[in-house]
Amino acid sequence: MSGSSQPLAIDVRGIRRVYNVKPTPIVALQGVDLAVEPGEFFGLLGPNGAGKTTLIKILTTLLLPSAGTASIFGFDVERQTKQIRRIMNMVAGGEQSGYGILTVREQLWMFSQFYGLPSKEGWRRVDELVDAVGLGEQREQRVSTLSTGQRQKMNFARGLLNDPWIFFLDEPTLGLDVSAARSVRELVLAWKAAVPGRTVLLTTHYMAEADELCDRIAIVDHGRILALGTPDELKKRVQRESVFRLELDRLDGGPAALKRLPGVLSATAAAAQDDGRERQTVEVNLTLEDDAALGTVVGALAGIGSHILALRKSEPSLEDVFVELVGRGFDEEPTDGEPANREPPAPDSTPDPRDTAHEPGEREGEQAVV
Amino acid sequence: MSSPFVFRPTASPQEAANWSRRQILATDLRAVVGRAYPRVTGLFREKSWVFFEIALPFLATSAFVFVYRAVQAPPEYIGFVVLGGAMTAFWLNVIWMMAQQLWWEKSQGNLELYFAAPMNIMSVLFGMAFGGFVMSSARAVVVLVVASTVYGVAFAVDQWLLLIGVFFLTLAALYGLGMVLASLFLMWGREAWHLTQFLVEPVYFVSGLNFPIARLGIVGSLAIALLPLAVGLDAMRQLAFADAAYPLGTPSPEIEALILVAMTVVFLVLARWALRILERLARQEGRLSIRWQ
Numbered sequence: 001m002s003g004s005s006q007p008l009a010i011d012v013r014g015i016r017r018v019y020n021v022k023p024t025p026i027v028a029l030q031g032v033d034l035a036v037e038p039g040e041f042f043g044l045l046g047p048n049g050a051g052k053t054t055l056i057k058i059l060t061t062l063l064l065p066s067a068g069t070a071s072i073f074g075f076d077v078e079r080q081t082k083q084i085r086r087i088m089n090m091v092a093g094g095e096q097s098g099y100g101i102l103t104v105r106e107q108l109w110m111f112s113q114f115y116g117l118p119s120k121e122g123w124r125r126v127d128e129l130v131d132a133v134g135l136g137e138q139r140e141q142r143v144s145t146l147s148t149g150q151r152q153k154m155n156f157a158r159g160l161l162n163d164p165w166i167f168f169l170d171e172p173t174l175g176l177d178v179s180a181a182r183s184v185r186e187l188v189l190a191w192k193a194a195v196p197g198r199t200v201l202l203t204t205h206y207m208a209e210a211d212e213l214c215d216r217i218a219i220v221d222h223g224r225i226l227a228l229g230t231p232d233e234l235k236k237r238v239q240r241e242s243v244f245r246l247e248l249d250r251l252d253g254g255p256a257a258l259k260r261l262p263g264v265l266s267a268t269a270a271a272a273q274d275d276g277r278e279r280q281t282v283e284v285n286l287t288l289e290d291d292a293a294l295g296t297v298v299g300a301l302a303g304i305g306s307h308i309l310a311l312r313k314s315e316p317s318l319e320d321v322f323v324e325l326v327g328r329g330f331d332e333e334p335t336d337g338e339p340a341n342r343e344p345p346a347p348d349s350t351p352d353p354r355d356t357a358h359e360p361g362e363r364e365g366e367q368a369v370v
Numbered sequence: 371m372s373s374p375f376v377f378r379p380t381a382s383p384q385e386a387a388n389w390s391r392r393q394i395l396a397t398d399l400r401a402v403v404g405r406a407y408p409r410v411t412g413l414f415r416e417k418s419w420v421f422f423e424i425a426l427p428f429l430a431t432s433a434f435v436f437v438y439r440a441v442q443a444p445p446e447y448i449g450f451v452v453l454g455g456a457m458t459a460f461w462l463n464v465i466w467m468m469a470q471q472l473w474w475e476k477s478q479g480n481l482e483l484y485f486a487a488p489m490n491i492m493s494v495l496f497g498m499a500f501g502g503f504v505m506s507s508a509r510a511v512v513v514l515v516v517a518s519t520v521y522g523v524a525f526a527v528d529q530w531l532l533l534i535g536v537f538f539l540t541l542a543a544l545y546g547l548g549m550v551l552a553s554l555f556l557m558w559g560r561e562a563w564h565l566t567q568f569l570v571e572p573v574y575f576v577s578g579l580n581f582p583i584a585r586l587g588i589v590g591s592l593a594i595a596l597l598p599l600a601v602g603l604d605a606m607r608q609l610a611f612a613d614a615a616y617p618l619g620t621p622s623p624e625i626e627a628l629i630l631v632a633m634t635v636v637f638l639v640l641a642r643w644a645l646r647i648l649e650r651l652a653r654q655e656g657r658l659s660i661r662w663q
Contacts, residue, residue, distance in 0.1 A: 006382070019656060038383075057656070060486050064653045073383040083387035085488040097479045099408040101415055106407065113404025114487040116397030132374035160375070162488075165383040194375035 007074030009166055009199035010036035010059060014068035017054050017223075028054040030223040031068070036199060036216075038073070041192055043214030044203040045318065051223040052203035056170050059201065060090050072166055089164035093174025095155045100144030104135055104154055107143050108161065115162040122161075129157035133187055149180025156187055166199045167191075173209060181206075185213060207318040219322055226325045235316045238324040241265060242288040247310035248301065251282045258286065261300055263293025281309055389488075401489035405497025409467075410504050423459065423509045428517060431455030434580045435521050446614045447581070449523040450607050454579035456514040457606075460544055461577070461599050463506040465569045468548030471498055472556040481556075485652075491645055495552060499545035526613040532623055533609040539630035540602025546637025547598055553644035557651065577603060584620050594620060598633050601626050 012034040019026040029051045036042045044052045057063035058070055061081040069076065075083040098107045105126055112122035130139045133153040138146060146154065152172065159167060169188065173181035192200060204210050210217050211231045218228045227234055251257065255267035270283035288294060301308060380386055389397075413419070434451040475481040484494050517523070527533055555565065576586065576593040577600040583590040584604075593600035605626035608614075620626070 007384075062482050062486060062653065063656055073387070075387060082389075082488060085486055086387045086389060087383045088486075090483075090486060092479070095479055097483050099412075101412050102408055106411065110404045110407050111483070111487075113400040113407075114397075114484070114489050116393060116400055116488065118396075119400070119403075128376055132376075134374075163378055163380065165386060191375045194377050196377075 006038055007071070008035050009038045009040065009073055010034060010042070010070070010201060011074075012055070012059075012068070012070045015055065015058060015065045015070055016067040017051075017058065017063070018066045028223050029058075029065075032220075032223070032225055034218060034225065034228075036201065038199055039197050041200045041213055041215045042202070043210040043217040044201065044220050045205070045207060045210040045217050045322075046203075046220035047205055050205075050220040052205075052220055053170055054223075055220075056090070056168050056201065056203055060088060060168055061085060086162075087165040088168065089159040089162055090168035090170065091152075091155045091159040091172055092169075093152070093171035093176075095152070097155065097158075098143055100142060102143055103140050104130060104143060104146070105139045108154065108158055111158050112161045117161065125161060126157075129160055132190075133157045134183070147180075149176055149183065152176060152180065152184055153187065156184060160191060163195070164198065166201065169200060169202045171204055172202070173204070173206065181209075185209060188213060207322070211318055217318070219318075219325060221322075221326050227321065231318065234318060234321045238316045238320050242291045242294070243314040244286045244288065244294065245270065245310075245312045245314060246284045246286055246297075246301075246308060248282045248284065249307045249309055251284065251301075251306050252304055255284050257304065258284065258297060258300065261293075261296050263289045263296055265289060285314075394490075397488060398490045398493045401487070401493035402497040402500060405494050406501035406504070407497075409498065409501025413505050413508060419505075419509070424512045424516075427455055427458055427509070428513055430458075431513065431517055432521075435517075444614070445524070446611045448521050449518075449525065449611050450582060451580050452514065452517040452521065452523050453607060453610060454603060455517060456510040457540075457599060457603050458574070458579060459506040459509040459513065460503075460541060461573065461579075462570075463502045464544050464548035465551070465566050465573075467502050467505075468495075468498055468545060469551035469555050469569075470566055472552045476556060485649065491649065492549075492642055495549040495641060495645070498552075499548060502548075503541055503545065525610050527610055528612045529609055529623070532627065533606060536602060536605045536609060536623060536627050536630065539627055539634065540598055540606070543598030543602065543630045543633040543637060546634050546641060549641035550637050550644055553641060553648045557644075557648060573597065573599065576600065579603065582607065582620075590620070594626070594629070598630060598637075601629050601633070605630070 012032055015029050015032045016027075017029040019028060032051070032055060034055075044055065046052050054063065058065050058077060059072060061077050061084050064078060069078075071077060072084045072088060077084060098110070102110065105123070108126040108129065109119075109122050112125060113119070117125060127139070130136060133156055135150060135153055135157070138150055138154075143151070143154070156172070159169075172188070173184050176184060188200070188202075192198065200213075202210070202213060214231065216228065216230055217234060218225045219234070220226065227237065229237075255269050258264055258267040265287040266285075267287075268285045270285055286297065288297070298308065431451055431454075434455075435448050438447045438451065472481060475484065484491060518525075558565070574580070576589060577583065577597050578586065578590060578593070579599075582604075583593060583600055586593065590600070594604060595601075604620050605623040608620070608623045608626075621629070
């Protein structure tokens with residue numbers, strides 16, 4: 001339970017999930033503990049195969065844990081699935097759900113019926129959401145003709161049909177171009193701001209996305225949570241020094257002149273910049289023991305006649321945190337010595353013609369009628 | 371700037387999750403309508419079905435009509451084959467758009483959204499069945515009316531109510547079987563494709579779509595005991611051609627109606643059971659949401 005009388009939005013204790021596949025079982029989650037407060041925007045950040053989707057499937061009642069317990073607002077994910085399904089919704093990246101032959105309005109209305117909205121209220125809610133996500137012009141357009149970004153906006157609207165108390169977003173910007181991804185992120189933030197008290201669990205492997213959206217983040221790898229905290233807290237874990245970039249009009253003696261100062265760990269020159277006004281500026285990367293040493297540097301620069309044109313403090317990124325924790329970047333494969341667990345492989349990328357050939361009336365690029 | 375999203379203050383999540391029986395029932399019924407919607411809409415939106423689902427079956431039925439005329443079979447046989455041609459629509463709908471459907475829904479990613487919604491998953495099957503019934507009825511009616519007119523079929527019906535009742539019972543049993551197959555096909559995965567192929571021509575044959583099933587002897591009797599299409603079609607033939615010169619030699623329509631009732635009950639119970647097993651297995655093994663399984 002959280003501090004108040006309300007149960008935690010997400011309470012995960014010792015969750016373990018093993019897929020019994022041949023030749024060797026796959027351990028997707030190995031003892032995950034997680035507590036998310038109501039109203040939080042919580043992120044699970046990790047590379048592909050880290051176990052994020054497995055955890056979200058368990059929390060959305062689609063998968064059973066092999067061991068451990070999990071609850072959503074106090075409802076057990078194994079036994080109280082119906083209660084959970086009434087108050088949650090989910091949207092995944094690259095989602096192709098629904099029927100291409102329907103229009104955007106019709107598709108959303110159909111899903112509204114699965115959540116028990118009376119027909120008229122369903123249409124009203126659909127119109128409201130279609131406008132909210134910016135699909136007003138596409139409302140009567142067939143789903144099969146939507147662009148990927150438009151489709152994801154529609155999926156996002158689908159996820160909000162039942163005003164969920166907890167909203168699961170599984171890589172919601174996967175496969176979207178920069179503009180569409182930004183648009184989806186803005187929608188998520190706008191919805192979250194409009195509905196106080198609602199909880200969001202986001203999985204992503206885009207660090208900037210997690211940084212921008214989430215109140216707290218858990219960094220996941222190999223089925224384990226490696227670190228948990230606010231983005232700032234996580235970054236501070238790797239920020240042992242203060243790093244600044246100075247832009248100066250001149251620096252007699254070069255960076256070496258600064259290196260000798262007390263509290264300065266390193267000073268290196270960045271490329272000289274031409275500011276277009278017939279003079280060059282000098283950029284210096286400065287690593288200090290702490291922020292207090294900056295005063296010494298500023299004083300010394302004034303003493304040698306250098307003027308500071310710009311001063312920027314460099315923040316570590318979440319990728320730096322990940323590298324610090326795991327010893328490799330997001331896109332790097334684990335080395336031989338690392339644990340061998342992995343998430344289930346992606347669906348076969350080569351479509352089997354039998355998968356779709358049985359759908360009468362289906363055309364290329366269009367989903368079947370039914 | 372104001373948010374485009376509307377905030378509806380609601381009770382706590384605990385209260386929002388606590389539904390009355392009425393809410394549960396209403397949601398299940400709405401889900402039936404919701405799932406039927408794409409099928410009914412597709413009927414009006416995809417005009418190609420007129421050719422593929424009416425013109426082509428009409429040609430197949432016509433072929434048998436010409437064969438019966440050539441061999442100077444009793445005139446009722448023309449009516450038998452026309453009735454069989456009309457009922458083909460429902461069987462094809464059951465095996466292609468019911469039995470295969472959950473598998474397709476899974477590969478599209480719909481299935482996990484269905485399971486994650488608060489409705490009873492049986493509502494999805496009922497919705498598919500109802501939508502399929504509307505689609506197939508359109509085809510069946512056109513084939514029946516056109517073929518009867520072109521080939522001069524003379525119906526002789528004494529018990530209209532029983533005929534209509536048997537028709538709907540046949541559909542109930544057929545779609546009940548479709549619901550069972552939908553779950554089984556999902557569990558069997560890709561192999562279901564081969565089973566579907568197996569269920570086309572052989573079922574046409576043992577159901578006596580193009581000839582009276584009594585001609586098959588013991589095989590026909592077995593089919594009547596097991597296949598809704600066989601028993602329903604036989605009962606409808608007896609009722610639609612009451613003055614047939616040659617008795618068909620199968621149970622009376624009343625008995626066959628009871629067989630259909632029993633089949634409907636058994637299939638619906640089996641479908642519900644199969645879905646529960648399926649959901650349990652799916653949650654245990656990840657079959658529901660992970661497409662490669």
